[in-house]
Amino acid sequence: ASQAAAAPVQTPTSTHSSKETYRHTKRTAKDYIFGKLIGDGCYSTVFLAKDIHTGKEYAIKVCEKSHIVRNQKVQYIKREKDALNMLFNVPHGFVKLYCTFQDEERLYFVLSYAKNGELLHYINKVGSFELNVAKFYVAELLLALEKMHAKGIIHRDLKPENILLDENMHLQIADFGTVKILEPEKIKSPTPTVPEDQDSAVRSRKISFVGTAQYVSPDLLQNRVDTRASDLWALGCIIYQMISGLPPFRASNDFLTFQKIQKMDYEFPEGFPAEAKDLVEKLLVLDHTKRLGSSDTGDTYESIRRHPFFEGIDWENIWEQTPPKIS
Numbered sequence: 414a415s416q417a418a419a420a421p422v423q424t425p426t427s428t429h430s431s432k433e434t435y436r437h438t439k440r441t442a443k444d445y446i447f448g449k450l451i452g453d454g455c456y457s458t459v460f461l462a463k464d465i466h467t468g469k470e471y472a473i474k475v476c477e478k479s480h481i482v483r484n485q486k487v488q489y490i491k492r493e494k495d496a497l498n499m500l501f502n503v504p505h506g507f508v509k510l511y512c513t514f515q516d517e518e519r520l521y522f523v524l525s526y527a528k529n530g531e532l533l534h535y536i537n538k539v540g541s542f543e544l545n546v547a548k549f550y551v552a553e554l555l556l557a558l559e560k561m562h563a564k565g566i567i568h569r570d571l572k573p574e575n576i577l578l579d580e581n582m583h584l585q586i587a588d589f590g591t592v593k594i595l596e597p598e599k600i601k602s603p604t605p606t607v608p609e610d611q612d613s614a615v616r617s618r619k620i621s622f623v624g625t626a627q628y629v630s631p632d633l634l635q636n637r638v639d640t641r642a643s644d645l646w647a648l649g650c651i652i653y654q655m656i657s658g659l660p661p662f663r664a665s666n667d668f669l670t671f672q673k674i675q676k677m678d679y680e681f682p683e684g685f686p687a688e689a690k691d692l693v694e695k696l697l698v699l700d701h702t703k704r705l706g707s708s709d710t711g712d713t714y715e716s717i718r719r720h721p722f723f724e725g726i727d728w729e730n731i732w733e734q735t736p737p738k739i740s
Protein backbone atom coordinates (compact mmCIF):
# COMPACT_ATOMS: atom_id res chain seq x y z
CA ALA A 414 0.00 0.00 0.00
CA SER A 415 2.87 2.36 0.76
CA GLN A 416 4.23 1.90 -2.75
CA ALA A 417 0.80 2.57 -4.22
CA ALA A 418 0.77 6.10 -2.83
CA ALA A 419 4.46 6.87 -2.65
CA ALA A 420 5.34 9.88 -4.76
CA PRO A 421 8.74 11.39 -5.39
CA VAL A 422 9.53 13.60 -2.38
CA GLN A 423 9.98 17.23 -3.36
CA THR A 424 13.01 18.33 -1.31
CA PRO A 425 12.74 21.97 -0.20
CA THR A 426 15.20 24.19 -2.02
CA SER A 427 17.25 26.69 -0.01
CA THR A 428 16.49 29.53 -2.45
CA HIS A 429 12.88 29.83 -1.29
CA SER A 430 11.96 32.01 1.67
CA SER A 431 10.65 30.08 4.67
CA LYS A 432 7.11 31.21 3.66
CA GLU A 433 7.68 29.78 0.22
CA THR A 434 9.46 26.64 1.41
CA TYR A 435 6.32 25.06 2.78
CA ARG A 436 5.00 25.07 -0.77
CA HIS A 437 7.74 22.66 -1.80
CA THR A 438 7.92 20.38 1.19
CA LYS A 439 6.07 17.12 1.32
CA ARG A 440 2.75 17.65 3.06
CA THR A 441 1.68 15.67 6.11
CA ALA A 442 -1.64 15.44 7.93
CA LYS A 443 -0.32 18.11 10.29
CA ASP A 444 -0.58 20.64 7.44
CA TYR A 445 -4.38 20.37 7.46
CA ILE A 446 -7.26 20.98 9.81
CA PHE A 447 -9.66 18.08 9.25
CA GLY A 448 -13.34 19.04 9.30
CA LYS A 449 -16.59 17.26 8.56
CA LEU A 450 -16.81 13.81 7.06
CA ILE A 451 -18.13 14.09 3.49
CA GLY A 452 -17.84 10.52 2.29
CA ASP A 453 -17.47 7.06 3.76
CA GLY A 454 -16.68 4.12 1.47
CA CYS A 455 -15.57 0.50 1.96
CA TYR A 456 -11.90 1.41 1.74
CA SER A 457 -11.75 5.13 2.37
CA THR A 458 -13.13 8.03 4.35
CA VAL A 459 -13.28 11.50 2.85
CA PHE A 460 -13.04 14.66 4.96
CA LEU A 461 -13.38 18.33 4.22
CA ALA A 462 -10.02 19.80 5.27
CA LYS A 463 -8.30 23.18 5.33
CA ASP A 464 -4.63 23.78 4.52
CA ILE A 465 -3.22 25.64 7.54
CA HIS A 466 -0.76 27.58 5.36
CA THR A 467 -3.10 28.75 2.60
CA GLY A 468 -6.54 28.43 4.16
CA LYS A 469 -7.68 26.56 1.05
CA GLU A 470 -10.29 23.81 1.36
CA TYR A 471 -9.69 20.31 0.06
CA ALA A 472 -11.39 16.92 0.13
CA ILE A 473 -8.87 14.54 1.71
CA LYS A 474 -9.46 10.85 1.05
CA VAL A 475 -7.95 8.70 3.81
CA CYS A 476 -7.33 4.99 3.30
CA GLU A 477 -6.28 2.55 6.04
CA LYS A 478 -3.24 0.63 4.71
CA SER A 479 -4.01 -2.56 6.66
CA HIS A 480 -7.56 -2.63 5.28
CA ILE A 481 -6.36 -2.16 1.70
CA VAL A 482 -3.71 -4.89 1.96
CA ARG A 483 -6.02 -7.31 3.78
CA ASN A 484 -8.69 -6.87 1.09
CA GLN A 485 -6.19 -6.97 -1.79
CA LYS A 486 -7.15 -3.48 -2.97
CA VAL A 487 -3.61 -2.15 -3.49
CA GLN A 488 -4.06 -2.30 -7.28
CA TYR A 489 -7.29 -0.25 -7.05
CA ILE A 490 -5.50 2.47 -5.06
CA LYS A 491 -2.66 2.54 -7.59
CA ARG A 492 -5.10 2.74 -10.54
CA GLU A 493 -7.03 5.55 -8.82
CA LYS A 494 -3.85 7.56 -8.34
CA ASP A 495 -2.66 6.87 -11.89
CA ALA A 496 -6.04 7.90 -13.36
CA LEU A 497 -6.20 11.11 -11.31
CA ASN A 498 -2.63 11.98 -12.32
CA MET A 499 -3.46 11.32 -15.99
CA LEU A 500 -6.42 13.70 -15.70
CA PHE A 501 -4.67 16.44 -13.68
CA ASN A 502 -4.05 18.66 -16.70
CA VAL A 503 -7.58 18.32 -18.07
CA PRO A 504 -9.00 21.74 -17.08
CA HIS A 505 -12.65 20.75 -16.55
CA GLY A 506 -14.86 17.81 -15.61
CA PHE A 507 -12.93 16.06 -12.87
CA VAL A 508 -11.88 16.48 -9.26
CA LYS A 509 -8.13 17.08 -9.10
CA LEU A 510 -5.47 15.21 -7.13
CA TYR A 511 -3.04 17.79 -5.72
CA CYS A 512 -0.81 15.55 -3.67
CA THR A 513 -0.56 12.30 -1.75
CA PHE A 514 1.26 11.44 1.44
CA GLN A 515 1.21 8.68 4.00
CA ASP A 516 1.95 7.90 7.61
CA GLU A 517 2.41 4.60 9.43
CA GLU A 518 -1.23 3.55 9.12
CA ARG A 519 -2.83 5.57 6.32
CA LEU A 520 -2.64 6.88 2.78
CA TYR A 521 -3.88 10.40 2.08
CA PHE A 522 -5.15 11.81 -1.23
CA VAL A 523 -5.53 15.60 -1.25
CA LEU A 524 -8.26 16.34 -3.79
CA SER A 525 -10.12 19.43 -4.95
CA TYR A 526 -13.30 20.07 -2.99
CA ALA A 527 -16.51 20.19 -5.03
CA LYS A 528 -18.40 22.62 -2.83
CA ASN A 529 -21.91 21.95 -4.19
CA GLY A 530 -21.86 18.20 -3.67
CA GLU A 531 -23.63 15.47 -5.58
CA LEU A 532 -25.77 15.78 -8.69
CA LEU A 533 -28.05 13.22 -7.02
CA HIS A 534 -28.83 15.73 -4.26
CA TYR A 535 -30.21 18.18 -6.85
CA ILE A 536 -32.18 15.54 -8.76
CA ASN A 537 -33.84 14.48 -5.48
CA LYS A 538 -34.32 18.10 -4.36
CA VAL A 539 -36.31 19.14 -7.45
CA GLY A 540 -37.70 15.70 -8.35
CA SER A 541 -36.36 15.79 -11.89
CA PHE A 542 -34.52 18.25 -14.12
CA GLU A 543 -36.10 20.52 -16.70
CA LEU A 544 -34.92 19.58 -20.19
CA ASN A 545 -32.52 22.55 -20.51
CA VAL A 546 -30.84 21.66 -17.21
CA ALA A 547 -30.56 17.97 -18.14
CA LYS A 548 -29.17 18.87 -21.58
CA PHE A 549 -26.50 21.12 -20.02
CA TYR A 550 -25.24 18.56 -17.51
CA VAL A 551 -25.43 15.62 -19.92
CA ALA A 552 -23.30 17.67 -22.34
CA GLU A 553 -20.69 18.41 -19.63
CA LEU A 554 -20.74 14.74 -18.63
CA LEU A 555 -20.19 13.68 -22.25
CA LEU A 556 -17.23 16.07 -22.61
CA ALA A 557 -15.70 14.63 -19.42
CA LEU A 558 -16.26 11.07 -20.69
CA GLU A 559 -14.54 11.98 -23.96
CA LYS A 560 -11.43 13.22 -22.10
CA MET A 561 -11.37 10.20 -19.78
CA HIS A 562 -11.91 7.60 -22.53
CA ALA A 563 -9.36 9.26 -24.84
CA LYS A 564 -6.77 8.43 -22.15
CA GLY A 565 -8.01 4.84 -21.90
CA ILE A 566 -9.61 5.40 -18.49
CA ILE A 567 -12.95 3.59 -17.90
CA HIS A 568 -14.70 4.77 -14.72
CA ARG A 569 -16.99 1.68 -14.31
CA ASP A 570 -19.10 3.20 -11.50
CA LEU A 571 -20.60 6.36 -12.98
CA LYS A 572 -23.73 7.41 -11.13
CA PRO A 573 -25.30 10.67 -9.91
CA GLU A 574 -23.65 10.19 -6.48
CA ASN A 575 -20.20 10.28 -8.13
CA ILE A 576 -20.98 13.30 -10.27
CA LEU A 577 -20.21 16.41 -8.23
CA LEU A 578 -20.76 20.12 -8.73
CA ASP A 579 -18.06 22.70 -8.08
CA GLU A 580 -18.57 26.15 -6.55
CA ASN A 581 -19.77 27.48 -9.95
CA MET A 582 -22.14 24.50 -10.38
CA HIS A 583 -20.02 22.93 -13.14
CA LEU A 584 -19.76 19.14 -13.26
CA GLN A 585 -16.84 17.14 -11.82
CA ILE A 586 -16.56 13.36 -11.94
CA ALA A 587 -15.27 11.89 -8.66
CA ASP A 588 -14.25 8.59 -7.11
CA PHE A 589 -11.83 6.82 -9.41
CA GLY A 590 -11.44 3.87 -7.07
CA THR A 591 -13.12 1.57 -9.61
CA VAL A 592 -11.36 2.57 -12.79
CA LYS A 593 -9.84 0.34 -15.44
CA ILE A 594 -6.95 1.83 -17.39
CA LEU A 595 -6.46 0.31 -20.86
CA GLU A 596 -2.87 -0.43 -21.91
CA PRO A 597 -1.53 2.23 -24.33
CA GLU A 598 -1.73 -0.12 -27.32
CA LYS A 599 -5.42 -0.64 -26.56
CA ILE A 600 -6.31 3.04 -26.44
CA LYS A 601 -7.93 2.78 -29.84
CA SER A 602 -11.22 3.99 -31.20
CA PRO A 603 -13.94 3.47 -28.60
CA THR A 604 -15.39 -0.03 -28.46
CA PRO A 605 -14.81 -1.57 -31.88
CA THR A 606 -17.67 -2.65 -34.11
CA VAL A 607 -15.74 -5.62 -35.52
CA PRO A 608 -16.39 -8.52 -33.07
CA GLU A 609 -12.87 -10.00 -33.34
CA ASP A 610 -11.36 -6.58 -32.74
CA GLN A 611 -12.30 -6.69 -29.11
CA ASP A 612 -8.81 -5.93 -27.92
CA SER A 613 -9.83 -2.46 -26.75
CA ALA A 614 -12.38 -4.24 -24.64
CA VAL A 615 -10.52 -5.77 -21.75
CA ARG A 616 -11.91 -9.21 -20.95
CA SER A 617 -11.30 -9.98 -17.30
CA ARG A 618 -10.92 -13.64 -16.44
CA LYS A 619 -12.94 -13.27 -13.26
CA ILE A 620 -15.37 -10.59 -12.30
CA SER A 621 -13.02 -8.36 -10.38
CA PHE A 622 -15.48 -5.54 -9.97
CA VAL A 623 -19.10 -4.67 -10.57
CA GLY A 624 -20.39 -1.14 -10.19
CA THR A 625 -23.58 0.00 -8.53
CA ALA A 626 -26.44 -2.28 -9.54
CA GLN A 627 -28.76 0.32 -11.09
CA TYR A 628 -26.06 1.62 -13.48
CA VAL A 629 -24.00 -1.49 -14.23
CA SER A 630 -23.92 -2.51 -17.90
CA PRO A 631 -24.95 -5.97 -19.14
CA ASP A 632 -21.46 -6.47 -20.65
CA LEU A 633 -19.90 -6.01 -17.23
CA LEU A 634 -22.50 -8.41 -15.79
CA GLN A 635 -22.49 -11.10 -18.47
CA ASN A 636 -19.27 -11.47 -20.38
CA ARG A 637 -17.07 -9.62 -17.95
CA VAL A 638 -15.88 -7.18 -20.61
CA ASP A 639 -14.50 -3.85 -19.45
CA THR A 640 -15.14 -1.36 -22.26
CA ARG A 641 -15.66 2.37 -22.49
CA ALA A 642 -19.16 1.42 -23.62
CA SER A 643 -19.86 0.38 -20.01
CA ASP A 644 -19.68 4.09 -19.16
CA LEU A 645 -21.94 4.90 -22.15
CA TRP A 646 -24.55 2.54 -20.70
CA ALA A 647 -24.30 4.40 -17.36
CA LEU A 648 -24.67 7.68 -19.30
CA GLY A 649 -27.98 6.40 -20.69
CA CYS A 650 -29.16 5.51 -17.18
CA ILE A 651 -28.12 8.94 -15.84
CA ILE A 652 -29.92 10.82 -18.65
CA TYR A 653 -33.06 8.80 -17.89
CA GLN A 654 -32.73 9.61 -14.18
CA MET A 655 -32.09 13.33 -14.63
CA ILE A 656 -35.30 13.63 -16.65
CA SER A 657 -37.58 11.17 -14.81
CA GLY A 658 -36.09 11.40 -11.29
CA LEU A 659 -35.31 7.68 -10.97
CA PRO A 660 -32.89 5.27 -12.72
CA PRO A 661 -34.45 3.04 -15.42
CA PHE A 662 -33.62 -0.31 -13.78
CA ARG A 663 -34.69 -0.60 -10.16
CA ALA A 664 -35.93 -3.43 -7.98
CA SER A 665 -36.06 -4.47 -4.32
CA ASN A 666 -32.58 -6.05 -4.47
CA ASP A 667 -29.51 -6.08 -6.70
CA PHE A 668 -30.15 -9.55 -8.11
CA LEU A 669 -33.60 -8.50 -9.38
CA THR A 670 -32.10 -5.26 -10.73
CA PHE A 671 -29.46 -7.28 -12.63
CA GLN A 672 -32.26 -9.44 -14.08
CA LYS A 673 -34.15 -6.36 -15.28
CA ILE A 674 -30.98 -5.02 -16.93
CA GLN A 675 -30.29 -8.26 -18.76
CA LYS A 676 -33.92 -8.42 -19.95
CA MET A 677 -33.94 -4.71 -20.86
CA ASP A 678 -36.97 -4.48 -18.57
CA TYR A 679 -37.60 -0.73 -18.31
CA GLU A 680 -40.06 1.80 -19.67
CA PHE A 681 -40.34 5.56 -20.11
CA PRO A 682 -42.81 7.51 -18.02
CA GLU A 683 -45.58 9.45 -19.74
CA GLY A 684 -44.30 12.75 -21.11
CA PHE A 685 -40.64 11.72 -21.34
CA PRO A 686 -39.29 14.03 -24.10
CA ALA A 687 -39.05 12.23 -27.45
CA GLU A 688 -35.46 13.27 -28.27
CA ALA A 689 -34.22 12.29 -24.82
CA LYS A 690 -36.05 8.96 -25.18
CA ASP A 691 -34.38 8.34 -28.52
CA LEU A 692 -30.91 9.07 -27.12
CA VAL A 693 -31.46 6.84 -24.07
CA GLU A 694 -32.69 4.02 -26.35
CA LYS A 695 -29.50 4.35 -28.44
CA LEU A 696 -27.30 4.06 -25.31
CA LEU A 697 -29.18 1.34 -23.42
CA VAL A 698 -28.30 -1.34 -25.99
CA LEU A 699 -27.35 -4.83 -24.75
CA ASP A 700 -24.62 -5.30 -27.37
CA HIS A 701 -21.93 -2.87 -26.26
CA THR A 702 -20.52 -2.62 -29.80
CA LYS A 703 -23.85 -1.21 -30.99
CA ARG A 704 -24.25 1.55 -28.43
CA LEU A 705 -24.23 5.10 -29.82
CA GLY A 706 -20.62 6.26 -29.67
CA SER A 707 -19.12 2.77 -29.66
CA SER A 708 -17.96 3.11 -33.25
CA ASP A 709 -16.71 6.66 -32.98
CA THR A 710 -13.00 7.10 -33.69
CA GLY A 711 -10.74 9.84 -32.35
CA ASP A 712 -11.14 11.65 -29.05
CA THR A 713 -14.77 12.81 -29.31
CA TYR A 714 -18.13 11.04 -29.39
CA GLU A 715 -19.26 12.82 -32.55
CA SER A 716 -22.23 10.50 -33.11
CA ILE A 717 -23.53 11.36 -29.64
CA ARG A 718 -22.78 15.10 -29.92
CA ARG A 719 -24.73 15.18 -33.19
CA HIS A 720 -27.87 13.70 -31.59
CA PRO A 721 -30.86 16.14 -31.70
CA PHE A 722 -31.07 15.98 -27.88
CA PHE A 723 -28.04 18.30 -27.80
CA GLU A 724 -29.59 20.91 -30.09
CA GLY A 725 -28.27 24.34 -29.03
CA ILE A 726 -25.30 23.11 -26.94
CA ASP A 727 -22.16 25.24 -27.45
CA TRP A 728 -19.58 22.45 -27.05
CA GLU A 729 -16.57 24.80 -27.22
CA ASN A 730 -17.72 27.24 -24.53
CA ILE A 731 -19.95 25.28 -22.17
CA TRP A 732 -17.40 25.23 -19.31
CA GLU A 733 -17.25 29.04 -19.43
CA GLN A 734 -21.04 29.44 -19.46
CA THR A 735 -23.17 29.99 -16.37
CA PRO A 736 -25.03 26.73 -15.77
CA PRO A 737 -28.84 26.94 -15.93
CA LYS A 738 -30.54 27.29 -12.55
CA ILE A 739 -31.75 23.96 -11.16
CA SER A 740 -35.36 24.47 -10.13
Ligand SMILES: NC(=O)c1nn(CC2CCNCC2)c2c1CCc1cnc(N=C3C=CCC=C3)nc1-2
Binds near residue numbers: 452527577590
Ligand atom coordinates in the same frame (compact mmCIF):
# COMPACT_ATOMS: atom_id res chain seq x y z
N1 LIG B 1 -14.38 8.57 -2.98
C1 LIG B 1 -13.89 9.72 -3.41
O1 LIG B 1 -12.88 9.77 -4.11
C2 LIG B 1 -14.63 10.93 -3.02
N2 LIG B 1 -15.71 10.87 -2.23
N3 LIG B 1 -16.16 12.12 -2.07
C3 LIG B 1 -17.37 12.37 -1.30
C4 LIG B 1 -18.44 11.41 -1.78
C5 LIG B 1 -19.75 11.61 -1.09
C6 LIG B 1 -20.74 10.57 -1.59
N4 LIG B 1 -20.88 10.64 -3.03
C7 LIG B 1 -19.63 10.52 -3.74
C8 LIG B 1 -18.64 11.55 -3.27
C9 LIG B 1 -15.38 13.01 -2.73
C10 LIG B 1 -14.39 12.27 -3.36
C11 LIG B 1 -13.39 12.89 -4.28
C12 LIG B 1 -13.15 14.33 -3.95
C13 LIG B 1 -14.37 15.08 -3.52
C14 LIG B 1 -14.48 16.46 -3.71
N5 LIG B 1 -15.54 17.13 -3.25
C15 LIG B 1 -16.53 16.46 -2.63
N6 LIG B 1 -17.56 17.21 -2.21
C16 LIG B 1 -18.70 16.96 -1.58
C17 LIG B 1 -19.46 18.05 -1.07
C18 LIG B 1 -20.63 17.86 -0.42
C19 LIG B 1 -21.19 16.53 -0.24
C20 LIG B 1 -20.40 15.43 -0.79
C21 LIG B 1 -19.20 15.63 -1.43
N7 LIG B 1 -16.51 15.13 -2.42
C22 LIG B 1 -15.44 14.43 -2.86
